[in-house]
Amino acid sequence: MAKRRPRQVDVAKHAGVSPAIVSLVLNGKTDDKIRISPQTVERVKASMRELGYMPNPIARSLATGHNRILGVFTYESVFPLQSENFYFPVLVGIEDEIEAQDYDLLLFTRSRRYAGRRSVYRDGVNQLLMADGSIVFGRDVAADEVARLHDEGYPFVSIGRVETDRPISYVATDYAGATFEVIEYLVGHAHRSIAYLGAPDRSVSYRDREGGYRMAHEHLGLALDERRVRYVDPETLRADDLQALLDGGATAIVCEHHRLAVALLRVARERGLSAPRDFSLALLGEPPRAADSLANCTTFRIPLYAIGVEAVRLLARVLDGHEGPLRSTLSCDFVSGHTVATLAP
Amino acid sequence: MAKRRPRQVDVAKHAGVSPAIVSLVLNGKTDDKIRISPQTVERVKASMRELGYMPNPIARSLATGHNRILGVFTYESVFPLQSENFYFPVLVGIEDEIEAQDYDLLLFTRSRRYAGRRSVYRDGVNQLLMADGSIVFGRDVAADEVARLHDEGYPFVSIGRVETDRPISYVATDYAGATFEVIEYLVGHAHRSIAYLGAPDRSVSYRDREGGYRMAHEHLGLALDERRVRYVDPETLRADDLQALLDGGATAIVCEHHRLAVALLRVARERGLSAPRDFSLALLGEPPRAADSLANCTTFRIPLYAIGVEAVRLLARVLDGHEGPLRSTLSCDFVSGHTVATLAP
DNA sequence: CTGAAAGCGCTTACAG
DNA sequence: CTGAAAGCGCTTACAG
Structure with a gap:
């Protein structure tokens, strides 16, 4: 059957040199300090071709410690x-x-x-x-x-x-910086009371956004009302939640996650409310293409x-x-x- | 600095056994014929944990000959x-x-x-x-x-x-079978004279389609006029080419490739012709989504x-x-x- | 049930 | 300029 692949020793024997030489020729280390006579190099190469030798990358990895x-x-x-x-x-x-x-x-x-x-x-x-x-x-x-x-x-x-x-x-x-920019934009549109809708799970990227929100308040001299920072599961978001935020004076809402934004627009519709007519809305990160209701949402693009x-x-x-x-x-x-x-x- | 990772020998020494035992424990070959006393197994496992040993997958590959x-x-x-x-x-x-x-x-x-x-x-x-x-x-x-x-x-x-x-x-x-089916469908719609527009490069999948086309003619008892089989670059397709096919009596055209079909529809439009009004058209393989002009094309779906x-x-x-x-x-x-x-x- | 040894196929100091 | 040897870190017959 298929006879096993030739190894370096086989080439060495065939060419009448030591395995080390084969390795050197193989890796082109033939110019530096270690010089091998051109005839030898040629002989080794010929043997490699003749035997159809190809080095085993696994063995090479073990010996060198890397494999690209x-x-x-x-x-x-x-x-x-x-x-x-x-x-x-x-x-x-x-x-x-x-x-x-x-x-x-x-x-x-x-x-x-x-x-x-x-x-x-x-x-x-x-x-x-x-x-x-x-x-x-x-x-x-x-x-x-x-x-x-x-x-x-x-x-x-x-x-x-x-x-x-x-x-x-x-x-x-830089979710913090991007969120900062969003708040700045809202403030530039005369909003002073901006609610923050976050996910219940506070993973790092969410906390970074929230950090940007808080920093923006500080830097822009806005009062931050903790009652306007809410962590909520999109599944359980109710129209009453939105109403409460608006009743509390919020004129704009930023959402950490596109599902929160989608849920928010849904419950808004139940009450006959919509953005930007009844409140302004910004999403803290690009929505997926499939989220049609967010196609025109104010947001930022993640690179x-x-x-x-x-x-x-x-x-x-x-x-x-x-x-x-x-x-x-x-x-x-x-x-x-x-x-x-x-x-x- | 980070001292080098412990190897199997280190574990063996630590546990007071030979490297072979460590290997066996590692690979769970502890139940078969080669039985190792439970205490030994535990001792080895404890040593592995203690030293934070993890086997080198490269070395393992070299020894076993595979790496999943x-x-x-x-x-x-x-x-x-x-x-x-x-x-x-x-x-x-x-x-x-x-x-x-x-x-x-x-x-x-x-x-x-x-x-x-x-x-x-x-x-x-x-x-x-x-x-x-x-x-x-x-x-x-x-x-x-x-x-x-x-x-x-x-x-x-x-x-x-x-x-x-x-x-x-x-x-x-099964491009041949799928093409056969397309021809059958055209014949079922009373077409008897079906032109074949192929790519200039005759790679295997194209030849398979053409084979299906020819086989269909044979099996369905249709005369095959070689003048109706054309290999043409979509770039160079001219309205005259289409005209020639139609003048030659072709009532339907099948295209090997979506670019040919797009080109065909383009030159057809130049003459005020369109499918299926002036000729029937089928594509031999699903068009890419981006090809709007082919959105409703008769074709087949490649799995x-x-x-x-x-x-x-x-x-x-x-x-x-x-x-x-x-x-x-x-x-x-x-x-x-x-x-x-x-x-x- | 366990140990000592060879082998997987390379590379790389180290001598000559 | 070249050879013999050790080493990369495992696994697997093979003895005991």
Whole structure:
């Protein structure tokens, strides 16, 4: 049958040299200090061709300690290959840049199958080790796992700021700044009393937005009424909730999440209310295309593709030996939309 | 600094056993014939935890000869991660099934950078060797490379039939059958004289369609006029070409490729002609969403997602030791559309 | 039931 | 300029 592939020794024997020479010729280390006679090089190359030799990349990885493979791990429950997925453009950016950096791309799809929350560790074993380095992302990057990865010395970059005391590398999105800008815009339209509708789960990116909201109040000299900051599940949002905010004097509402905004518009309709007629509305982050009711919403655009690209760039630098954490924060583009009206004095 | 990761020997020493025992415990080979005392197992596990040991997957790959990684290589110039890409749904199917089969997914993005046509071989070296097996696809899977892969004994599955004498595994699309069905449909609408507009490049999938066209003529007892079979570049298609076909008696036209159909409708419009009023039109394969002018075209749907899934299934069987080539041919769904009219007698 | 050894196929100091 | 050897970190027969 198919006789086993020739190995380096076979080539060495065939060419009458030692395996080391074959390795050197293979890796083109023939010009530096270690000089091999041109005839020898030619003889080795001829033998390689003749025997149809091709080096085993696994063995090479073991010997060198790297393999030019970059891994991608997501904490999302579903791999972001579905193009409607929020993270899909990030993945495209990652892929493009991994190609540009001349790496292959390993998608850790296996891990998904293991119970409970997704985890980089399976039975306590780091699943990323096959790749030279990895990018991890998802709405909820697990701070403890990331800390452990760091402590192990595994090279990785997180997409999304992670709250940990470890000096990890990440690319963050400036949700705080973008939210600040939205509040500024509302204030520029004469709003002084802006309600904040947040998700019940206070993940980092949400808290960053809220931070921007609070900072804007401080910097712009607006009074902040805590009764106007509400965390609510879109499922349970009632028309009464909206009414209460408006009765409390709010003239504008910002929503952390598109589902909150959709729910808000729905309950508004129940009462015959709409934006921007009865209240102004801004969304803190781009809505998915499918959310028709938000097509013209005032919001900001998250640079998803660029985030993916930047993550790979940082990872490449880490792998090139950069010491210390590497961090980038990318800003969002404000989108004025049509759900904010100037408040009549 | 970060002291190097503990290896198996370290655990062995710590637990006072030989490395072999650690390996056995690690791989749970503790129940079969080789029995290790429960205390020993516990001691080893405790040592592993204590030292924070995690096995090196590369070393394991080298020793076992596999790593539960499946590769994906495309002959397309651009990786099909762009969601508008024809092959994108195939990739999604591949990814889903690779996950289901508990493998990781290695995307060979590196190869793209190497000059000329895309190739599995870089400087003569098979780039796929890192993965246990791979799926290759693209509009033009290189028959010579695929033959070589087969001769080397590398496990792979091709998406798309490949014309080679080697018994390779592939999943094909029944373009011939689908085209047959289209012709049958046209004949059912009283057409007897059906022109065939093909691409100048006669890649396998195109020839399969043409085969279906010819077979349909034979089986349905239709005369086939070779002057009605034309290979033409969509760029150079002229209104005169259409006119000539119609003057020659053609009442219906089938197009191999959506760009041909778009071009055909364009030149038709120049003459004030349209389908299905002045001629009937069918497209031999689903148009991309962006092709508005073909939104209602009579055509057939290519089961792209299912093709990806099936390819992974075949590959998994090959890796499970199945001997001999594995082949699947998936059929397309006819889409009646609105570009075919019944011919007045 | 456990240990010592060879092997997976490379690369890289280290001698000559 | 080239060879012999050790090492990368595992697994798997093979002895005991």
